[in-house]
Structures are given as C-alpha cells and as structure tokens.
Amino acid sequence: MDFLILNEGGIPLLSVLIFLPLVGALIALFLPGESVSRMWALAVTSINAALSFSLYTGFDSTTYKYQFGEHISWIPAWDINYTLGVDGISLLLILLTTMIMPLCVLASWRYIEKRVKPFMICLLVMETSMIGVFAALDFVLFYVLWEAMLVPMYLLIAIWGGPRKVYASIKFFLYTLAGSVMLLVAIIALYLANAPHTFSIPMMMGQQYSSTFQLLVFGAFFLAFAIKVPMFPFHTWLPAAHVEAPTAGSVVLASILLKMGTYGFLRFCLPITPEATLTLMPYMLWLSVAGILYGGFTALAQSDMKKLIAYSSVGHMGFVTLGIFVLNTNGIEGSILQMINHGVTTGALFLCVGMIYERTHSRELASATGIGKQMPVFVTFLAFFSLSSLAFPGTNSFVGEFLILVGGFAENKIVAGAAIPGAILAAAYMLRMLQKVVWGGPNNPKITICDLNTREIVTLTPFLIFVFWIGLSPAPFLDVMHTSVAHLLDQVHAGAAASAVANILP
C-alpha cells in the first residue's frame, strides 16, 4: 500500500464528492415541483464543486503517490476493494467534472421543460459515476462506475433528446457497451495473471506480463477506450449522440465522458502494458492523425452547428491521443491539458449552440446567420470560444496543442507534420461558423431575438475565465501533473525494458 497516501482522520473527501450527488438524487426523488428540483440540483452540484477545491488546495504535487486515499474491503472473496485515490492526472479531471456540472444544471434551466425532476436526477447520478471513475483505484470498482454511467446518459439522450433520439441513444449504448465487455474479460485476466491475485490498479502496474498477454490485454483495452474517446474509425456513434442529446447531455458527453477514454489509455494501457504500448505506438499515432484530419474535413462540410462541433471533437481528441502515444513529457502533459481544454471549450461551444437553439429552434447554420447584430454579448462569447477551439495563441487550446506538437516532433517528425493540417482545418471550420453567425450575408433572415440573460452570462463566464487562465498562465495546471507524468513515463520505460530483458533470457 506504499502507493497510496491514506486520508487518515479527516473527512473522506473523495467518497463525499462521489456520493453527495447520489444522495442528492435520492433526496430529489421526494422533492415537490420542478423549480425546487432545479434549485436543489444546482445547490448539490455547487456544493460539490466548492468541496472539490479543497482537493486542489490539499494536493501535494511533489509526490506521484495517490492522495486522499481510501481503502475499504468490499468483496473479500475476490479481493475486491473500495480503493480511491487521486494523482496529478485524475485530479484535474475530477475538478473539471465538478466545475462543469453546476453549469450543466444552469444550462438546462429553461431548456428542459418536461420531466425536470428525472432530468436532474440523471445528471446527479452521472456526476457520481464520473467522479468515481476518475478516483477509482480498484479495477472492478472502476468498471462498475464506468458502466453505471451508461444508463443515465442513455436516458438523457433517449428521453430529452431530439427527433432521432431513440436511434442515437441505442447506438451510443450498444457501441460503448460492446467495447467494454472485452475490457471486463481483460480485467479478470489481469487479476489472474497477478501473483497474488489482485484487482488493485497500482499493483497491476508493477507486474510483468508476457508479450502476447500484453498485446491481448492492450487490444481489449483499446476496444473499450477507443470507442469512448472516440478514435477514428470508432467514432460513428458520437455525432448522432451529440446532435440528439439535450444541451447539458452534449456538454457532459463532450467535456467529461470522452475524457474517460483518454484517461483509460493513460491510466491503464501505458503503465500496465508498456511493451505492447511501445509495439503498437506507430499505429496509435497514425490512427490519431487519421482522426485529426477526418474530423477536420468532416466538420468543414457540416451545416448543422452541433454536428460541426461534434466532428471537431473527433479531431481534437485525435490530438489528445497523439500526445499520449508520443510517450514523452511534453506530449503527455499537453494531452492532459488538452483534455481539460477540450472540456472547457467544446462544452462552452455546445452551450452556445444550445442558446441559439432555444431562440431559433434550429441548429442549422443557415438559420443563425447574422444574429450577431442582435446578440452582441453572445457573439463575443462565441468568438472567444471559437478562437480557443482553433488554438489561437493566448487561449487554452494553444498551450495544449503546442505542447502536443512539440512532443510529437521530438518523437516522430512525419507524424507530427501530418497532424499540422488539422490545426489549419480547425481554423477553417471555426472561422466559417463564426463569420456566418456574426455577420451572415445579404440574405440574413429577419428575426428578432434577445441577447443573453444574466443566467446565461453566468453560465458562460466561468468557461471564458478558464480559456484565458489556462491560455495565459498554464503553470498552475501543469505543475500538479509534472510528478505524476514523470512517474508514468518511468513506469512505461522501465516496464518495457524489463520485458525486453525477460524476452532475451531463456
């Protein structure tokens, strides 16, 4: 247990963060009225966000060990434990989750008109499982939370979604579930391959497995995580799900759920199967580049704004996986930062589209042309988020993409060079959208719509703050992850070296 710094004496902060929303959801069952449940959900998620700050302030960035640890025996017959802990990688993702959730509630304030209470309950249950996924250090616990998240997300799309909601929700559910059943088999195989048998994730990292075994496990991991990210060509569920989901659903999906896939790569593939990671690295890099280019070109062709942003996500997440698999400090730190950036920027962009949709009841670019004249405040926000999305210097995504490309060039110049057009494509599709929305053309439809109200400004402002904060001063965010990333890279290289030695020996 030397990898875990237990949270002795104090309140079990991680458990509180995980279960507060669930308890909130249970209480919400008995609350009367719609406005009460809105207020209640906002209160619960806000308290959770406030609490999570103490995670940041109490975090010791000088050690790679998992902090705020909790360890309780859960199913002794199989040595399954309730083990929680955060390191520099998961800390930021948990903070992202807790920050985004109150804003999702705010974004749904008027957007969701029917069955408000069940909607809020779904959001709260989602929060529980998402925080849990990032905090779990036991593989079974991780898997339970990973899968449990599917049901509320399915309901969010299937009940409150757009016209083709049923198709989209079932596609989402089947794709992600089909990917993760093999993950389950891999988890059990890892458990049996360890001596003594264990489901503890950090203990699995220290073990050596044979090359073939590593490749098989990596394959199973890859299926689950690549679908979740989604990596090209496993992305087909994503546009449908994004387009049909209600605004809050799209935000949660883009900002947090997709990160679970890349988090999986970082947390499991790299340290547990280092040799397979090195072997398959070129393929992963080219797949990432394919995703970047494919996402960019497809986004360029979209007339539906939500689809445009959905496809841009495929491209952006391609950058994230690229950074992960270049396997150097810059690349991985850039990826983690870019995970946060994508959460902030794309989440905000989906909110913006949602706000247009609330007013014009259309997501078509053509029907939103020239609304900038009537909504100056709105387009100001939209402009900044678009600039962030195309990685304009001074915004958050610039820092992330820059680090990833630096890491990329250090590892493989051809791959990194091939990814560059992705950045140009991003500029093309985002500026095209921005131009149309702000100025439109001579044939602007004559509609009168009101600008943002205070609630909407309050919803968007935190995103803007983070766009510039990370863009201008990324140090506080990078500092927390340095030690953990260095340790992760050590694990990969030491693990791969050890298996190389083991392969030479008779």
Added chain:
Amino acid sequence: MKLMLFAPELLLLLGSLLIFLFSLSDSDGKNAKNASIAVGAGAAILLFTGLNNSGDLFLGAYRVDLFSQLFKLMICLGMTAVLIFGRELKDIDLEVRPEYYLFLILSSLGLMMLVSSIELITLFVALELSSFSLYILVPMRSENHGVRSQMEAAAKYILFGVTATGIMLFGMSYLFGITGTTYFVQMVPKLAELITEPAAIAGIAMVMCGFLFKLAVFPFHFWVPDVYEGASNETTAFIASIPKLGAVAILIRVVMMAAPDGTAIVDMMVVLAICSMFYGNLSALVQTDIKRMLGFSGIAHAGFVLLGLLTFKELGYATSMYYIFGYLVMNLACFLVICKVSKSGENVTVKDLTGLHKRSPVLAFTMAVGMLALAGIPPFVGFMGKFMLLAGALKAGQLTLVILAALNTAIAIFYYLSVVKVAYCDNPEGHSDLDVDFATKALSVVLVIAIIVMGVMPTQVLAIATSAVQSIM
C-alpha cells in the same frame, strides 16, 4: 423434536389440505388466496428463524442443512411474492382458483423437498410432485387469447418433462448399478473411484438431464417459449423463477459427485453453456411477446449459471447460488410488471408497455431496473453475478467460454434495452393509466432495493452461500 426440522414443509402440506377443504365449498378463491399467502409467509418465517437448523430425517434420505434451508427460504419467498402480485389471477376461472393455489403450494412443497433430498428415490418423488403440479397448472388458463393455446403448452411441457424424467431415472439406475446404493453419502466415495468409468459419467450426465430440463438449458429448452407463452402470466412467473432454484440446488449436489475428475462432465457443460447462451440470446432478439422473450433470455441465463458449476470449486458453486437468487429477484420484478400491465390476463407484448413511465412510474422503474439487471449493467445484482461467474470460469481456464459469454452480454443488451426504450421513450397514446395498489408498489420497492443491495453488497449473500456449500461438501 426432530420433526420440527420438517415444520416448514409440514406447514405447506397442511396449508394445501386446508385449501383443498376450501375448494370443496363454493368459494370464490378469496379464502384460499389469503390462506396460501399466509402459509407461504409463515413457512418463510419458520425457515428464516431456523436457518441454522440441521439434521437427517426419514432414515437418512432427507437432510436439513444451511444449504437446503437457504434454498427453501428463497422458494417460499418467491412463491409468496408470486402469490402477492398475482392476487387478481385475471386469467384463471373463478371456480378453479382454490385448486390453482393448492397446486402452486404443492409444487413449492415438492421443490422444497427436492433441495433436501440426498437419496435418489426421494429426489425423484420430490421432483415429480413439483413437476406434476406444474403440469396441471399450465392448462388452467380460462380462454385462448389468440396466442398459443394453453393445452398445446401443457402437452409440450408434459411430453418433454416426462422424457427428461425418464432419462434421469435411467441415469439413476446406472448410478445405483455401479455403486449399489441410492444414498448420496455412500455414493460419493464410490463414485470418486469410478468417475472415469463410462457408466459413471453416463449416469451422472443422465441424472443431470432431468435438472437441466428444469433449468431450461439447451437442448432441454424446447418447452420454454411455448409454455411461457401458453400458461397464464402468474403461472409463468412461477415456472420461470422458482423451479430453477431447485434445479440449481440439485445440480450442485450432482456435480459435486463428479468432482474433481469430471473432465467429461466439464466438457459437456461448456458446450451446453455456449449453446444455451447463443441460442437464448439470439432467439430473444426477435421476440415481441415479453414472456417469450424472458423465456429465451432465461435459457441464456441458465447457460451462465453453468459457468459457476463447471469450476468444481466451492466459490463457483456459491456464485451460482448467488446468481440464481439474483435471477429470482430480477425475474420476479419483470413478471410483476407483466402481471400488472396485462388487463385481463392476456399476454403482454413489448408494445403494451408503451409509455409506461407516464401510466405508472413505479412499474416502469421496476421494469427498467429488472431488465437492466438481467442485462448485467452495474450496479445491479446481474452484473455482480455475471462478473463473478466469468472470473471463476476464467480461473478454471475457460478463456474461450468466457469471451463468448462476454459477447453474449453485448448481444443481450439489445433486447433488454428495447423494453426500457418503449417504456421510457414512447408516448402512451391510446394506452390508459394503470392503477397500482399499495401491495404491488411495496413489493416493487422491495424487489428494486433487493436488486440494488445484492448488487452493491454481494459479500453477505456470497458468504452465506459459501458456508451453505461448505455444509454439504
């Protein structure tokens, strides 16, 4: 007082006699109904308080131990639940209702005796008591609702049932022939030496047939869809859940006799498990009648249960027990909704659940939880059970089987999800609201809580199942 060990069974026996008396007078079945619920609940309380009782009865042919008491408790609880949510018996003629309760109780009595039998003849008698009661229950449906007739269902059930029992009896004769005894206690040490003999393997395999039939494992499943469809909703709820408990109990006992050198038996079970899972899930995909769908899904679940048995390990048996207890709860949750949605006892199609969340939120939620639990989505009991069965099988070296089983989980999700979809995403136009009484609501809540609690905290159930298995090893 050794006979006190037999008290729960006696209570059921006396209860059935009482109901028999009710049936003689012109009763509308109300007294019989109340009496049967009271008998079921009373027996459950007796079993719960006497969970740790143990001892032999009837010249060593009948054993009361933790293992059997646990199964009996679940049988009584399951029967009582079926009686409670099937109180209205919409599809059974008024004049045969007392008889309906009578045979339901007799069947449960047979199953309870079955799990305690440790001698072949006793086992056979108990199994037949339970089976014949069911053969009578299946055709007790008042009219044909435009689906497969109850008579056809009953005929199939009897024919297949009798064939399976015949094979089982034949297998018993083999076991008796090579060991010279019908008592398990004496048989086990002799079998341990003889297990590689073809006659022993054939004997054990044939005895298993009888119970694989009850469990509806491929290729003993042919009766399932038609009987599920043809029998009334309440009868199906019973047949789908409770006899499977007895089947698993005896399979554990029989499989134990083959341990630890029963490679032929393992191979057989691997094939049966794979076939059951694929056949059940693929066939369920195209069903519109929910009872038929649950029937096929039950075949797939039976395949899953075998995963625990073929490990020949204490933990494997315990996991199978855990899974079948979980299956009972999940299945009852689904059938509760079916019985309530059905207006006058007709079969329920997936379409009949349209917009259920608006017509009755409680039933819709119960159905959703039941279906997702059967699909193996965490944190419900179905997931934990599947997870532990897979882990156990992989530990026993069955990698291919485990991968195929995992694939099946992904296939199955499609039809389970379609039910949830219809209940939650569609508009209930043209469907009236459902009135749900307090008892049904309470039972729904109890079942949902049981599904979640068993899933999140499996340790206690698993621990008691493990010590139950230890008590018979």
